[in-house]
Amino acid sequence: MRVAALAGGIGAGKFLRGLARAVPPHDVTVIVNTGDDVVMHGLRVCPDVDSVTYWLGDAFDRERGWGRRGDTFRANEELARFDAELAWFNLGDLDLATHLFRTDLLASGATLSEVTQRVTSRFGIDMRLLPMSDDPVTTRVSVVAEGEEVDLHFQEYWVRRRAQDEVKSVRYQGAASARPAPGVLVALREADLIVLCPSNPVASVAPILAVPGIREELEWRRDVVAGVSPIVGGRPLAGMADRLLPVAGVEVTAAGAAEFYSGLLGAWVIDDVDRGIAGRIERTGVRVAATDTVMTDDSKAETVARMALALVT
Numbered sequence: 001m002r003v004a005a006l007a008g009g010i011g012a013g014k015f016l017r018g019l020a021r022a023v024p025p026h027d028v029t030v031i032v033n034t035g036d037d038v039v040m041h042g043l044r045v046c047p048d049v050d051s052v053t054y055w056l057g058d059a060f061d062r063e064r065g066w067g068r069r070g071d072t073f074r075a076n077e078e079l080a081r082f083d084a085e086l087a088w089f090n091l092g093d094l095d096l097a098t099h100l101f102r103t104d105l106l107a108s109g110a111t112l113s114e115v116t117q118r119v120t121s122r123f124g125i126d127m128r129l130l131p132m133s134d135d136p137v138t139t140r141v142s143v144v145a146e147g148e149e150v151d152l153h154f155q156e157y158w159v160r161r162r163a164q165d166e167v168k169s170v171r172y173q174g175a176a177s178a179r180p181a182p183g184v185l186v187a188l189r190e191a192d193l194i195v196l197c198p199s200n201p202v203a204s205v206a207p208i209l210a211v212p213g214i215r216e217e218l219e220w221r222r223d224v225v226a227g228v229s230p231i232v233g234g235r236p237l238a239g240m241a242d243r244l245l246p247v248a249g250v251e252v253t254a255a256g257a258a259e260f261y262s263g264l265l266g267a268w269v270i271d272d273v274d275r276g277i278a279g280r281i282e283r284t285g286v287r288v289a290a291t292d293t294v295m296t297d298d299s300k301a302e303t304v305a306r307m308a309l310a311l312v313t
């Protein structure tokens, strides 16, 4: 049973821990968003790749919702003493080691795929993690701030400005000329199940779909594509999956998120509380199953993963 998963951060991390209990982890390829990658103080930071790595490596800080459990922020605090403006993106001391290691290898000519393989093996991860592309793709958010339209890096919008601005549009700079990372298209072509993790559709999954060839592969293989709704009862399952859906013109419901993936989904897993809208989604030609998708532990996540598997196999 070969599985390919399209993944963002928190929701994906939780789900993939369950998937690891449902199928042999060696059979899983996780294709991770890099659109929210950012260069900070000269260091390449890959928030979604690192989130999935830390979740699967049992090192994620579940309470904070990002970074490593037990981390300290001494370096960042010291940076703030030089200039508070420099320290808005909080890099933990342990987390910094990951960025130092990655940046150094990239500078010596390694690709992001190669670096990711080194990082995930250090965390003892059996799944294969691939960045969506080795080429730079940057999610940019156009917002109205103090009456003027400004174009921001995704992290400036989300962390620095706390996602408070009115969003006009989102674009994935560089995506049109990016190539899928080695192994991505083959993994999608050969998968018995392609799963869209319960991640933010606009911020996490859409950048992956924007890399030429990936969306097309899902369209061809629609029958084996199962998504897990990141929206439960009109609210996000984890993180900020509700944000930005309105910008894409769809409602913040399990049906709206399914609509966002129109033409790509064979099946859609929703939460029990959303059973009432299952018929609406089914009428668009998508198989629907409901379960408790609030993955408060690995065994619940396993149930969700098994449901996605059952819908396509």
Ligand code: FO1
Pocket (backbone or CB within 6 Å): 008, 009, 010, 036, 045, 046, 047, 048, 050, 051, 065, 066, 067, 088, 089, 090, 091, 092, 095, 155, 158, 159, 204
């Ligand atoms: N999120 C925050 O809300 N504040 C931070 O200071 C912050 C720092 C940070 C550092 C490394 C990292 O990998 C992620 C970090 N995040 C932080 C999370 C990140 O901004 C987003 O949640 C993801 O990019 C969305 O998937």
